[in-house]
Amino acid sequence: MKSKAIRIYEFGGPDVLTWEEVDVPDPGEGEVQIRHTAIGLNFIDTYHRTGLYPVDLPTGLGSEATGIVEAVGPGVTGVAVGDRVVYAGTPANSYSEIRNIAAWLLVPVPDDMPDEQAAAVLLKGLTAWYLLRRSYRVNKGDAILLYAAAGGVGSLTSQWAKHLGATVIGVVSTDEKVELARANGCEHIVMSDDADIPGTVKGLTGGEGVAAVYDSVGRDTFFASLDSLRPHGTMVTFGNSSGPVDPFAPAELAKRGSLYVTRPILFHFVNTREKLLHACDELFDVVHSGAVSISIGQQYALKDAAKAHRDLEARKTTGSTILLP
Ligand SMILES: NC(=O)c1ccc[n+]([C@@H]2O[C@H](COP(=O)([O-])OP(=O)(O)OC[C@H]3O[C@@H](n4cnc5c(N)ncnc54)[C@H](OP(=O)(O)O)[C@@H]3O)[C@@H](O)[C@H]2O)c1
Structure with missing residues (x-):
């Protein structure tokens, strides 16, 4: 062939x-x-x-x-x-x-899902699933910080996080993306060129910081993300759009309030048929209910x-x- x-x-x-x-x-x-x-x-x-x-x-x-x-x-x-x-x-x-x-x-x-939509949602939607349900399990009322909130993974993750009851603070780079991120359910928007993202995030969270940061940017944003967390908060660093994160000392986590850091990869969360189909069921459910649109x-x-x-x-x-x- x-x-x-x-x-x-x-x-x-x-x-x-x-x-x-x-x-x-x-x-x-x-x-x-x-x-x-x-x-x-x-x-x-x-x-x-x-x-x-x-x-x-x-x-x-x-x-x-x-x-x-x-x-x-x-x-x-x-x-x-x-x-x-x-x-x-x-x-x-x-x-x-x-x-x-x-x-x-x-x-x-699913019968009612066009081919293009299926190819648009599977990898990115399963990523949104494990970010919000496995890496840090979002609770109702949590404030979270999400980079690239108008992008592929970001559009699905922000809608799903809002559906779970989180207050989503989305980071984007342009006015067009501000509108998209708002439509995706981001309650607050931070511009990516903000020179003090942690200060802005603290201001939006009553001085506390967020429960989790979902950071796909990597090298450029790593420390701003740590600085945006509340004590015991979780840093989920899951991408390298600006380059890979440089090595850092664990003491950096201690001095910011006993933080957690995880560096997950989708394929570890869906590495058996059973886990894959379970994750797809949860993904297709939120799509069918209308909570998450593609x-x-x-x-x-x-x-x-x-x-x-x-x-x-x-x-x-x-x-x-x-x-x-
Ligand atoms: N670990 C995993 O399991 C996993 C799985 C899937 C995806 N990912 C990661 O998730 C991220 C998003 O993937 P995607 O396919 O959905 O892409 P995407 O979000 O549609 O596109 C990337 C976005 O990242 C933002 N960005 C910030 N700094 C950037 C830079 N220096 N260069 C390019 N983009 C930059 C841009 O949004 P703004 O202009 O609004 O800033 C850009 O539109 C990637 O980092 C990817 O590696 C990880």
């Missing part, structure tokens, strides 16, 4: 993406072959591209897509040819028309993935982004 796909042969900027024809073998033991209909763009794709998260070269890119099962390999049960499925997982290769992937990763798409801010042809990477890294995108094969 032949497929068009994005490949990279070296780490670097968006220019390293190539669009070419590749051979797809028959699916192996425990695998299915899937024809993609919509592909989710995620910031992690840029980390694979730059080598920040090392992968063996040459490689495909992309960790999320919706599609139709075209063939099943030996030993696969519970998935049939023609099924409409969505997945979030590795090895990275969702920037392709057709691929093989482990069958256990496939999640049936916003696709922009779509690109898959062959133009380099342009999508440029826009994502230049902070030009909002909500989720879809690549169309």
Whole structure:
């Protein structure tokens, strides 16, 4: 079987993406072959591209897509040819028309959910789920600080946090994103160029600070985030959009009030079929109830993935982004 796909042969900027024809073998033991209909763009794709998260070269890119099962390999049960499925997982290769992937990763798409919406919500929505339900379990009445509140993960996380009864303080960079973050349920907005984010956050929380910070920016915001927490607060540092966090001394946590820090990765929270389906049930429930709506801010042809990477890294995108094969 032949497929068009994005490949990279070296780490670097968006220019390293190539669009070419590749051979797809028959699916192996425990695998299915899937024809993609919509592909989710995620910031992690840029980390694979730059080598920040090392992968063996040459490689495909992309960790999320919706599609139709075209063939099943030996030993696969519970998935049939023609099924409409969505997945979030590795090895990275969702920037392709057709691929093989482990069958256990496939999640049936709810009947009333369009393919693009499924690819827009799975990886980012499962991330919102574990951030709010596992990394720090948000309580009704908690104030939380959330960076990139108009972005892919941020749009879903802010709506879900509000639904759980949290007061969400969203950080964004532009006036357009202020409006989006408010529509996502952020009660307060802090601009990302605020020179004293901790002071602003303390002012919004009666001097106390927030119960948890969800920080996807990384290097540039790490200490401002620690300084925004209340005593015993939890710092969830879960991304590197400005670069990885530099090493720091544990004493920094003591002097700010016996803080907790966690550096989680989605795949550790959904690493069995049972955990994955449980998390998807909770995610699809909040989507069906209307508590969380899925916003696709922009779509690109898959062959133009380099342009999508440029826009994502230049902070030009909002909500989720879809690549169309
Ligand atoms: N650990 C995990 O399990 C996990 C899973 C999924 C995603 N993530 C992380 O979550 C974050 C969001 O992912 P996403 O795919 O939904 O992307 P996104 O939020 O749609 O896009 C990134 C946003 O980050 C903000 N940002 C702040 N500083 C930035 C900088 N120096 N360069 C670029 N962007 C910057 C921008 O929003 P403003 O312009 O409003 O500041 C930008 O729009 C990423 O850091 C990603 O790595 C982690």
